[in-house]
Every structure is written in C-alpha cells, then in structure tokens.
Amino acid sequence: MITNGTGKTVVRLHVNGEASDVMICSADTLLQTLREQLGLTGAKRACENGDCGACTVLINGEPMHSCLCLTIETINQPITTIESLRDSAIQQKFIEKWAIQCGFCTPGFILNCQALLNKHPDADDETIEEWLQSNLCRCTGYQEIKEAVKSLLPKGSAS
Amino acid sequence: MIPFDFEYYRPESVTEAVKTYEILATQDKKVLFYSGGTEFITFSRLNQLDAEAIIDLKGIPDCHQLELQGEHLVIGAAVSLNKITESQLFPLLGQTVRKVADHTSRNKITIGGNILSRFIYREGVLPLLLTEAKVKLAGSSGERVVPLKVVFDKQMNISPEQFLIHIQVPKAFLNLPFVSIKKTRMSKVGYPIVSIAALVKDKKIRAALSGVCEYPFRSPDIEAALNDTSLSKEEKIDKALGQLPEAIIDDLQASRDYREFLLKNTLLETIEALEATQT
Ligand SMILES: Cc1cc2nc3c(=O)[nH]c(=O)nc-3n(C[C@H](O)[C@H](O)[C@H](O)COP(=O)(O)OP(=O)(O)OC[C@H]3O[C@@H](n4cnc5c(N)ncnc54)[C@H](O)[C@@H]3O)c2cc1C
Ligand code: FES
Ligand code: FES
Numbered sequence: 195m196i197t198n199g200t201g202k203t204v205v206r207l208h209v210n211g212e213a214s215d216v217m218i219c220s221a222d223t224l225l226q227t228l229r230e231q232l233g234l235t236g237a238k239r240a241c242e243n244g245d246c247g248a249c250t251v252l253i254n255g256e257p258m259h260s261c262l263c264l265t266i267e268t269i270n271q272p273i274t275t276i277e278s279l280r281d282s283a284i285q286q287k288f289i290e291k292w293a294i295q296c297g298f299c300t301p302g303f304i305l306n307c308q309a310l311l312n313k314h315p316d317a318d319d320e321t322i323e324e325w326l327q328s329n330l331c332r333c334t335g336y337q338e339i340k341e342a343v344k345s346l347l348p349k350g351s352a353s
Numbered sequence: 354m355i356p357f358d359f360e361y362y363r364p365e366s367v368t369e370a371v372k373t374y375e376i377l378a379t380q381d382k383k384v385l386f387y388s389g390g391t392e393f394i395t396f397s398r399l400n401q402l403d404a405e406a407i408i409d410l411k412g413i414p415d416c417h418q419l420e421l422q423g424e425h426l427v428i429g430a431a432v433s434l435n436k437i438t439e440s441q442l443f444p445l446l447g448q449t450v451r452k453v454a455d456h457t458s459r460n461k462i463t464i465g466g467n468i469l470s471r472f473i474y475r476e477g478v479l480p481l482l483l484t485e486a487k488v489k490l491a492g493s494s495g496e497r498v499v500p501l502k503v504v505f506d507k508q509m510n511i512s513p514e515q516f517l518i519h520i521q522v523p524k525a526f527l528n529l530p531f532v533s534i535k536k537t538r539m540s541k542v543g544y545p546i547v548s549i550a551a552l553v554k555d556k557k558i559r560a561a562l563s564g565v566c567e568y569p570f571r572s573p574d575i576e577a578a579l580n581d582t583s584l585s586k587e588e589k590i591d592k593a594l595g596q597l598p599e600a601i602i603d604d605l606q607a608s609r610d611y612r613e614f615l616l617k618n619t620l621l622e623t624i625e626a627l628e629a630t631q632t
Contacts, residue, residue, distance in 0.1 A: 195373070196363040196412065220407075221355035223394065243395055244458045257457045262391040266361050267409065306457065327542050328457035 198266050205269055209234065210278035218265045225249045225260040228275060236276035236301040247329030250302035251275050257309045257328065276301035284308050287342040295333035303329045307343045315348060355397045360406040367415055367491045367518060373408055374514055375493060382406045386516040388416065388431040389463040392470055402471075408516075410465070415518050425487075425521040430465025434477070437464060443522060445531040446480040449550045452535040453477065455542045465517045469509050472544075475569050476535070478505060479550035479561040482571040484526035489518040507568035529554055530630035532623050536564075536615045538606050546607045547615045551623050558627055565616055566599050579624065590620045 198205075198220045207214050209232060216231040225242070228234040228251070238248035242261040249260040252274035279285055284307050287293070294300050303326070310317060310325045317325075322343055326336070360382070364370040370386070377384045382405040387393045390409065396402035410416045416431035419440055426442055435456065438447040453476050454462055467477035478501075486501045492515035501520070504510055511517070531552040537543035545564030552559055558579045561571040574596035579589050594613065601616070603609035 195365055195369055196361070198361040200358045200360055219358050220361040221358050221397075223355070226354065242398060244391060244454070247455075247457060250457060256460045258460055259391075259457055262394050262458070262461055264361070264390060264394065267363075267390065267411070324451075325456050327540075328455040 196266070196269060205266065207232075207265070207268060207273060208271065209273045210275060211272075216265070220264065220266050222265045223261055224251065224263040224265045224268055224273070227265040228260060228273075234275045234277050238298055238301065240298075245330070246299070247302040247306065248299055250305045250329065252305055252309055255309060255312060257306045257325075274305065276305055279304060279308060282308065283346055284311065284342070287345050288339070291338050291342040291345065293335055293338040293342040295331075295335050299329055299331045299333075303331070303339055307339070310343065311346055317343075317347060355394065356400055357397070357403055359404050361409065362406065363409045363412040365412045365414075367413060367496065370408055370410065370413060370516065371491055371493060377406045377408075378514065384408060384513070386410055387466065389433070389461045389466040391458065391461050392466055392472075396471065410516060413518075416465070418519055421524065424524050426524065426527055428464055428520045428522065430517040430519055431463050432465075434459040434462050434464065434467065443480070443527045445483075445529075445533060445550055445552060446477070446522075448531075448533040449480050449535075449548075450477050452533070452541075452545075452548070464520065468505075469511075469517065473567050473569075474544055474548070474563050475508070476545065476548050476550075476563050478569050479548065479563055479571075480531075480533075480552075481520060481522065482561040482569070483550060483552055483554075483559040484522050486523075487521040489521065490515050491518050492516070507570065526552070526554070530627060532626045534619050534622055536619060544606065546612055547619045549619055549623055551627060553627050553630065556631070558624070560620075560623065562616075565601055565612060566597060567602060570598055572596055572598060579620070586621060586624050589624065590617055593620060 202217050204215050204217050216227050228237050237260050240246045240248040244259045244262045250257050251260045253271050314321050362373050384406045385404040386408050388410045411431045416429040418427045418429040419432050434450040438451045464477050468475050487498050488501050489498045529552045533550050535548040536546050548563040550561050563569040575593045578592035601609045601612045
C-alpha cells in the first residue's frame, strides 16, 4: 500500500523519462511539484479548477489536468511535460500554422494534441473537436490549432 | 493550493481499505474515500471540504473492473468516464458520461466519484436508474450487493465508513434503444440545464433527468404520462411536467421558465427519437 503521513516526504517521480526525487506533502498537486520543485514551468497555473487545460500533462500517455492530480497519486506513473516535446513535429506545426498568439495556452494544447495523435492517428473532426474542447485559448486561435493537428494526420486533413 | 495537509493511503485490496478506515476511525480522524479525486481537490482548494486522511481507491483491482461477468456488466467505482465510453459495453452510459465535463477531465473523473458527487448533477447515475442496477458496497460489516434504488434517493445514501466497490448492470439492459440528450447554457461543455437518459424496455419508455430539480431522479409518474397511449405527444409532455417531484430550479444558469421550455423540447425530442427506434 502506498501511504504518506502529514508533513514533507521525499518521493520518486518519473518525469520525461527520468527519475526525479521531490519533497512533497500529500496535499501538493502535480502542477505545484512540477513548477516549484522540478522547475518545469511549461505546465501553466490558471484556473486550478479543471476548466482551462493550461496545466495539461500526460500521465501514462493520457492528457490530465495537473491541477487536479495530487503528486502522490502519480508515483510509479510516467509523466510527460511540454519540456520533452522540444523540436517535436507538433511543436513545429504550431509554429508553421501560426497556432500561437500570446502562447500561454500553447503547452497544454500541444500535449493534448500529441496524445490525440498517438491515440487516434485517424482522428475525424468530431474526435478532434471533442479533445480540443478541454483547452481554452483566450486569444482564440482555435482554427489554426485544429489545422496544426490535422496537418499531422496521415491523410493531411480529417474527414 | 490545498490549504491543509492530510494523510494519504492507497490500499491494494478491499480488505486493506476497510482495515485502514477502521484504524483511522479509532484515532478519531476524519477520513474520506475517493476514486478520481478531482472533486476532493477542487473542494479542498476552496476550503469547502476537509479531511485528516484520505483513502484512494484507485489501487484496488476490484474497483477497476469493466467487464461482462455472467448476467451482468460490472463497472468498478474507479473506472474513468472515458474508459466507459471507449469500451462501448453500455452505449447509453457511454454516451451520457461523454457529456460530463471535458475529455481531459474525464480521464480522471470516475463513475464512483460522479454518482457520489456533492454537485447536484451526477449525470452518470441516470442510465443506472433505468436499468435495475445493483451496487456492491464495502464497510466494517462486510461486503454487500444491494439494488441501486435502495441506496440512491436523490443522492447515494451510504455511511462514511462504506465505499462503493462496483456497479452491476443486468445484461438485458445494455443494448436497448436509447437517447441521451444534454442541454447546457452555452458551449457543449458545461453543467446541464436539462439532461435526460431514456430507453425503451418492453415497449415502455423509461426516463431519468438531471439539471431540472436539485437532484437527479427517475419518476414512475412521469413515465406513466410519457407512456399514456391515449394522449398526444404534447399532452403527454404537459402531463409529465405536472409530475415533477419538486419545483424546477431557478438560478443564474437558467431561469425556471427557460428550463421548463428546454425540458419540454427535450422530452419531445426524446419521445420522437425513441418512437423512431420502434418502427
Ligand atoms: C471541469 C469539471 C466539469 C464537470 N462537469 C460535470 C457535468 O457536466 N456533469 C456532472 O454530472 N458532473 C460534472 N462535474 C462533477 C464531477 O462529475 C464530480 O465532481 C465527480 O465527483 C468527480 O469524480 P471524481 O472521481 O474525481 O470524484 P472524487 O473526488 O474521487 O469523489 C467525489 C466524492 O465522491 C466520494 N467518493 C468517490 N468515490 C467513492 C467511492 N468509490 N465510494 C464512496 N465514496 C466515493 C468522495 O468521498 C467525494 O465526496 C464536473 C467536474 C469538473 C472538474
Ligand atoms: S489550471 Fe488546470 S485546468 Fe486550468
Ligand atoms: S495563445 Fe493566448 S491564450 Fe491561447
């Protein structure tokens, strides 16, 4: 059984393919730990309520709101943050398609898009729509973001 | 940031979870079971909830089952809403929970957490109320399987020392003709103004609603009105509206009149869609 008392404890996380020891309380969210202990500030703190997607990371390959995960819940699970997608095809497409304005929402979108492409390389418009509804962009660059994802689908565009 | 600290336990079996609760209870600790944890985290962050210890049920294999066993579909309390939809084992439930929150949140929100939620919506329970589902509970007095309708009246009425292990849905209900409709204020993602799950069993409509009153419900009187063959569709709906268990919600999301208007339209859509499946 995994247990953790009150107060600080050192636990091992698996982030971007590396094992990292962090000092946490049970109450710490993964978002807090990534930003404050590991310096991985790509996951953004915004609503902290599961509404905006700015804090999205991949846990076991699935997109999750890191503001709605306790760090202690993620022990023994592979975590992927935006820092590991440097120079990835999806990052390049976001640049090419101008799918970025202020950039605050971009890490969350890119991770969600990467997970979508991994899980549904044949995604149709409805699936893309459903997945992207999890992320808000205040600069409203949604169309360009959809184009960036679609350009990486094998057929170049969804049905 | 959650403004208080707590002890965290992630047992690996039902027995270990029950034992852990008992030990903590003898220490007079305020203990909470959870599965997805999203509601625990959001309410705690806002100081609307506190606990000295939490027992995370995600480590228990029995709470992760999602499979046909004999005459039932077994759905573990810790199964995420997306897994239920992706499995396609119970399409009405899959489509209903697909409208809860957003795709990323549904990777973490569990069916157990949804039906035991403090929010008034609990949309995941709607299909279950239509299907003679049973729930398996665990607690100090052991494990027991009870009909959902015995423990669910407006909300799940179980004691703090009990937790939900899984839900059992009879196979006979899994592939009946159904509709699942949700109306929200603006975007596709949002709390329901009206949410309905309905199916046809033995040529009779069964329907359960959320968002209309302060709790999700299934009403025999509403179903009797919807199945009254002597009435026109419009008359059925008027009669059904007269059978609501309490006044329609009137809040910032939607006025009572607007909710009633949407409810009428939704009931009409439901009747028409289900009639179409019978021809
Ligand atoms: C962004 C967002 C949007 C949402 N939109 C909707 C919506 O449209 N419709 C809707 O119906 N809901 C909606 N919700 C609410 C959501 O369904 C509930 O908050 C749900 O409780 C979250 O599930 P969880 O598994 O994370 O819950 P948890 O945090 O694990 O638990 C919720 C409650 O249930 C109890 N509990 C959990 N599992 C068990 C168990 N196995 N046995 C006993 N008690 C248990 C916990 O003690 C807690 O009180 C939304 C939530 C979010 C974050
Ligand atoms: S900061 Fe996590 S969803 Fe908004
Ligand atoms: S680019 Fe500014 S919020 Fe999306």
